[in-house]
Amino acid sequence: MSAPGFKIGDKVKGVSLKFDSTAGELTATYAPNRGTSEFQATLHVTDTKLLQRMEELCEGAAMASGARDEIVEVRLSELTPRADYVLRATDWIASSALEWLLYSNENTNWTYDLTPRSLSHLANMVSIATKRPVDEIEAFITELKTDEDLKTHIAKTILDGPADRAGLADTIPRWSRRVGWYAVVRALKPKLLIETGVDKGLGSVLLCAALARNSTEGHEGRYIGTDINPSAGYLLCGPYLRFGEIRYGDSIETLQSITDPVDVFINDSDHNADYEYREYQTLAPLMHDSSVILGDNAHSTDMLMRFAAETDRKFLFFRETPQGHWYPGAGVGFAFT
Ligand SMILES: C[S@@+](CC[C@H](N)C(=O)[O-])C[C@H]1O[C@@H](n2cnc3c(N)ncnc32)[C@H](O)[C@@H]1O
Structure with a gap:
């Protein structure tokens, strides 16, 4: 029987992941110290393959520590550090998008400076x-x-x-x-x-x-x-x-x-x-x-x-x-x- 979900968030400060396999939801929260905003995204998963994968992860997390195999253990412990990489990139895009929404007027044919x-x-x-x-x-x-x-x-x-x-x-x-x-x-x-x-x-x-x-x-x-x-x-x-x-x-x-x-x-x-x-x-x-x-x-x-x-x-x-x-x-x- 699959576990309904789990939340992890201790390993990397500011990063937490919440899985809810019953609702089919993955919520990622990223609150870097250097940042001025907290970034939170909830994915409503509809793809069957992804839903199955979420259930597997939830099952792995639900097992008592001693009963988990080593691969499950490593996989779960690396979830937040890996999320930290991807959320850093996503957070940068989200904050530059927000700045653009507030300061630019362009509705087509974007202009910007080059590095x-x-x-x-x-x-x-x-x-x-x-x-x-x-x-x-x-x-x-x-x-x-x-x-x-x-x-x-x-x-x-x-x-x-x-x-x-x-x-x-x-x-x-x-x-x-x-x-x-x-x-x-x-x-x-x-x-x-x-x-x-x-x-x-x-x-x-x-x-x-x-x-x-x-x-x-x-x-x-x-x-x-x-x-x-x-x-x-x-x-x-x-x-x-x-x-x-x-x-x-x-x-x-x-x-x-x-x-x-x-x-x-x-x-x-x-x-x-x-x-x-x-x-x-x-x-x-x-x-x-x-x-x-x-x-x-x-x-x-x-x-x-x-x-x-x-x-x-x-x-x-x-x-x-x-x-x-x-x-x-x-x-x-x-x-x-
Ligand atoms: C990407 S914008 C051009 C941007 C412009 N070169 C600049 O430096 O900002 C594309 C333009 O092509 C025009 N366009 C689209 N189809 C066209 C066509 N068949 N013949 C002429 N102009 C066309 C559009 O009206 C639009 O203004």
Whole structure:
């Protein structure tokens, strides 16, 4: 006959586990001394295999100490130390998620900073894809991070706009992987740069800021963004609008209307794999040996890698490590010759 449940919590301070096999519930409590909150999670188990396993554990715990076999003894004594490992990780995600819920307004397209190491990895990858020295790429990244005009423009555009802007966007820009997009544009000085999918226009305005800097160095370039949503791209305004435009409608239809050679292409619209691949195919005749293609979907599909192989290009993938954010990060796919 199975025991209804048991509770263990002595071995690791702050960690306790409660099993209730009758109710099918596992409750984990984690109250680390260093923390400011107690984390408690109750799992209502419905899976038969897991329920069976809970019953076995409860039976083991119910046996008098002398009657338990050694394996059961070791297994039970290690439950809270093992829970301590997993709950530490879960607690970190729960507290960063709570902070995000309270301080951020974003309801889609998350933005965050990257850890310093992640930024260094990104700088090295951009250096490989653009064939420019790493210190030059790092200088472009610093240039973006210290661009106070751009930060002010973003905050002002959001705050001066309708309520659903300030209510659904953060006024302090966190560029995430877009830092790499900026550095690519500064390094390559493209004449034509295309981004499919613009959302608020955070990428658009950052890319146009890069084109503005290129222009002061004598390299003129133009940005075309595309989006199916007619309200997308509101951040691309003011002085940045001189360097680009947003064309509204289906991306592939917009791409079909372009005839000039494309130097840099950023795919970030419909994240369906077939759609993504069709975007690359549509622009392929306009790409040349020095074109660089950046995929914002490369963390979830192999379409850019496939396109790179088919067009004799190299492929690299950078995976983001966000700083202090619950989201595990996306990445940048690079295709280049
Ligand atoms: C992930 S967001 C783009 C984020 C943007 N690149 C940035 O830097 O923040 C994806 C965007 O693609 C747009 N989109 C989705 N399907 C599309 C399509 N078939 N054609 C054009 N845009 C599309 C959505 O409206 C959305 O704004």
